[in-house]
Amino acid sequence: MNKTVEAINCLANYCALKNLSALTSTQIQAKIGQKQVDLFVLFGGSILAGGDLLAQAIQDNLAKKYVIVGGHGHTTEALKEQMQPWLSQNEQVMTFSEAELFQLYLKNRYQVAADYLETKSTNCGNNITFLLRLIQENNLKAESILLMQDATMQRRMAAVMQKECDFPTRMLNFPAYEAQVKMDDFGHLSYTSEIPGMWSMARFIELLMGEIPRLHDTPTGYGPLGKNYLAHVAVPLEVRQAFATLEERFPQAVRVANPQFHSDYVQEKNDETR
Template sequence: MSTEDINLIAEYLSDPELKDLSSTPSVDCIVICASAILYQAEYLFELLQERPSVSQCVVLCGGVGHSTEFMYDAVAQHPRFSPIAKDIHGLPEARVLERILDTFFDRSAIADGGCRILIEDQSTNCGRNASLSRKVLDEAGFQALHTCVVIQDPTMMRRTKASFHKAYEDQPSSPSFISCPVFIPQMQTSRDGELEYQNLPRGRNLWPPDRFLELILGEIPRLRDDGNGYGPRGKGFIPHVELPNQVEEAWFRLSHGFNASR
């Protein structure tokens, strides 16, 4: 399997419109969709402590779904957050993020700096992340957003941003949604021929390589606008997404190589 193909698909799915929030102008809203990649929440919470004015509000988003156990495991294995591992089982993913925020960061300093923390703890998929985040924002008085940064697991970033566009498609002037994966997962071949990650963020654990490949390979068919995809000609969960030819070609090569190796 070609690491060039893996990295091409991973970067496309990460949709890195904004790589660093620390120097960006202030925005109306940041939505972080909870996942097992805790580095993103750690990055965001540290930034909010230092610069709460970066956003008027932050939505912690995520219910209990098929991947929630991965998040519990990630907390248990985290060098900083593991002390709360026994306390979070059964909690929705957004409440896990809230527990991390309250235990390891200064939430009151963030609030005193003018940033409201909102909780959306019912969603179980990308589409619901978007529609229920909008509901929480509307109920909190944030009904006229102009700019909204979305943080999500990099393997799902592009689809998540499309879901937010879908959730606001009835508005005459939709907010500008800016994707911020925080980091872009990239792989290389080790000296013994195994796949490994390049430059792990702060030494944090990411997905096992096979799990990562399954995620990125499964994501491309969802983005397609055909009878089996999530676009308007398929399930209608997201607006049309343009898949570049080089991404489709890389997916074809990678999927055949991955299946052949199993």
């Protein structure tokens, strides 16, 4: 197999942290001894496939409560574009948060809805801290929580949760999709299967490559040795080697954090509007 394909698939598999082989009550029972989790949480950074799986979970009664978390961040505009076929002409969504967009999608396509929406968070860090605040403010039982995020960011979301959650809970991870790529005889990359709302190939590679420097616990990363946004993660050697392969192949693809969506920036903007 082509080294580029191997490297992309290596990063995709690593970032898409998954604790269940399938999204079923049988699998949940095997992991936590109960057929339902207390909370099922979808994060707004996901593509439409996450909304489809949340709808399936609601229909299959996999949780006692369902939460969608997401304000406005680097994936919001893409989500609005993906939503268009499922919106009526009268639905104006320009100012909608990611959580509100997914709720509208659930209602329009599946006639189901989440129980709670968190609409102010802007990044993986305050996705979690604002979720924990919502849990506390609504006195929600959270002895078990299933987290679902875009596959590129699932492992980072889990590491943030591990750092920020100060109460005992059983945490399960199930990414919104699983993506693998292939290359044809002309050197063109494509996905091995169709995924609803999937990123362009360039964007997918960019998202994957942006995760590895953030995850790996170094002075320039997001772990305790760096910015201290998430719990310690030691990225395996084979993943770092795959990243190096892609960095050489796509030198401009490493996504730099957008300061507009940084928590300090958001707090400053909130202070200005009070």
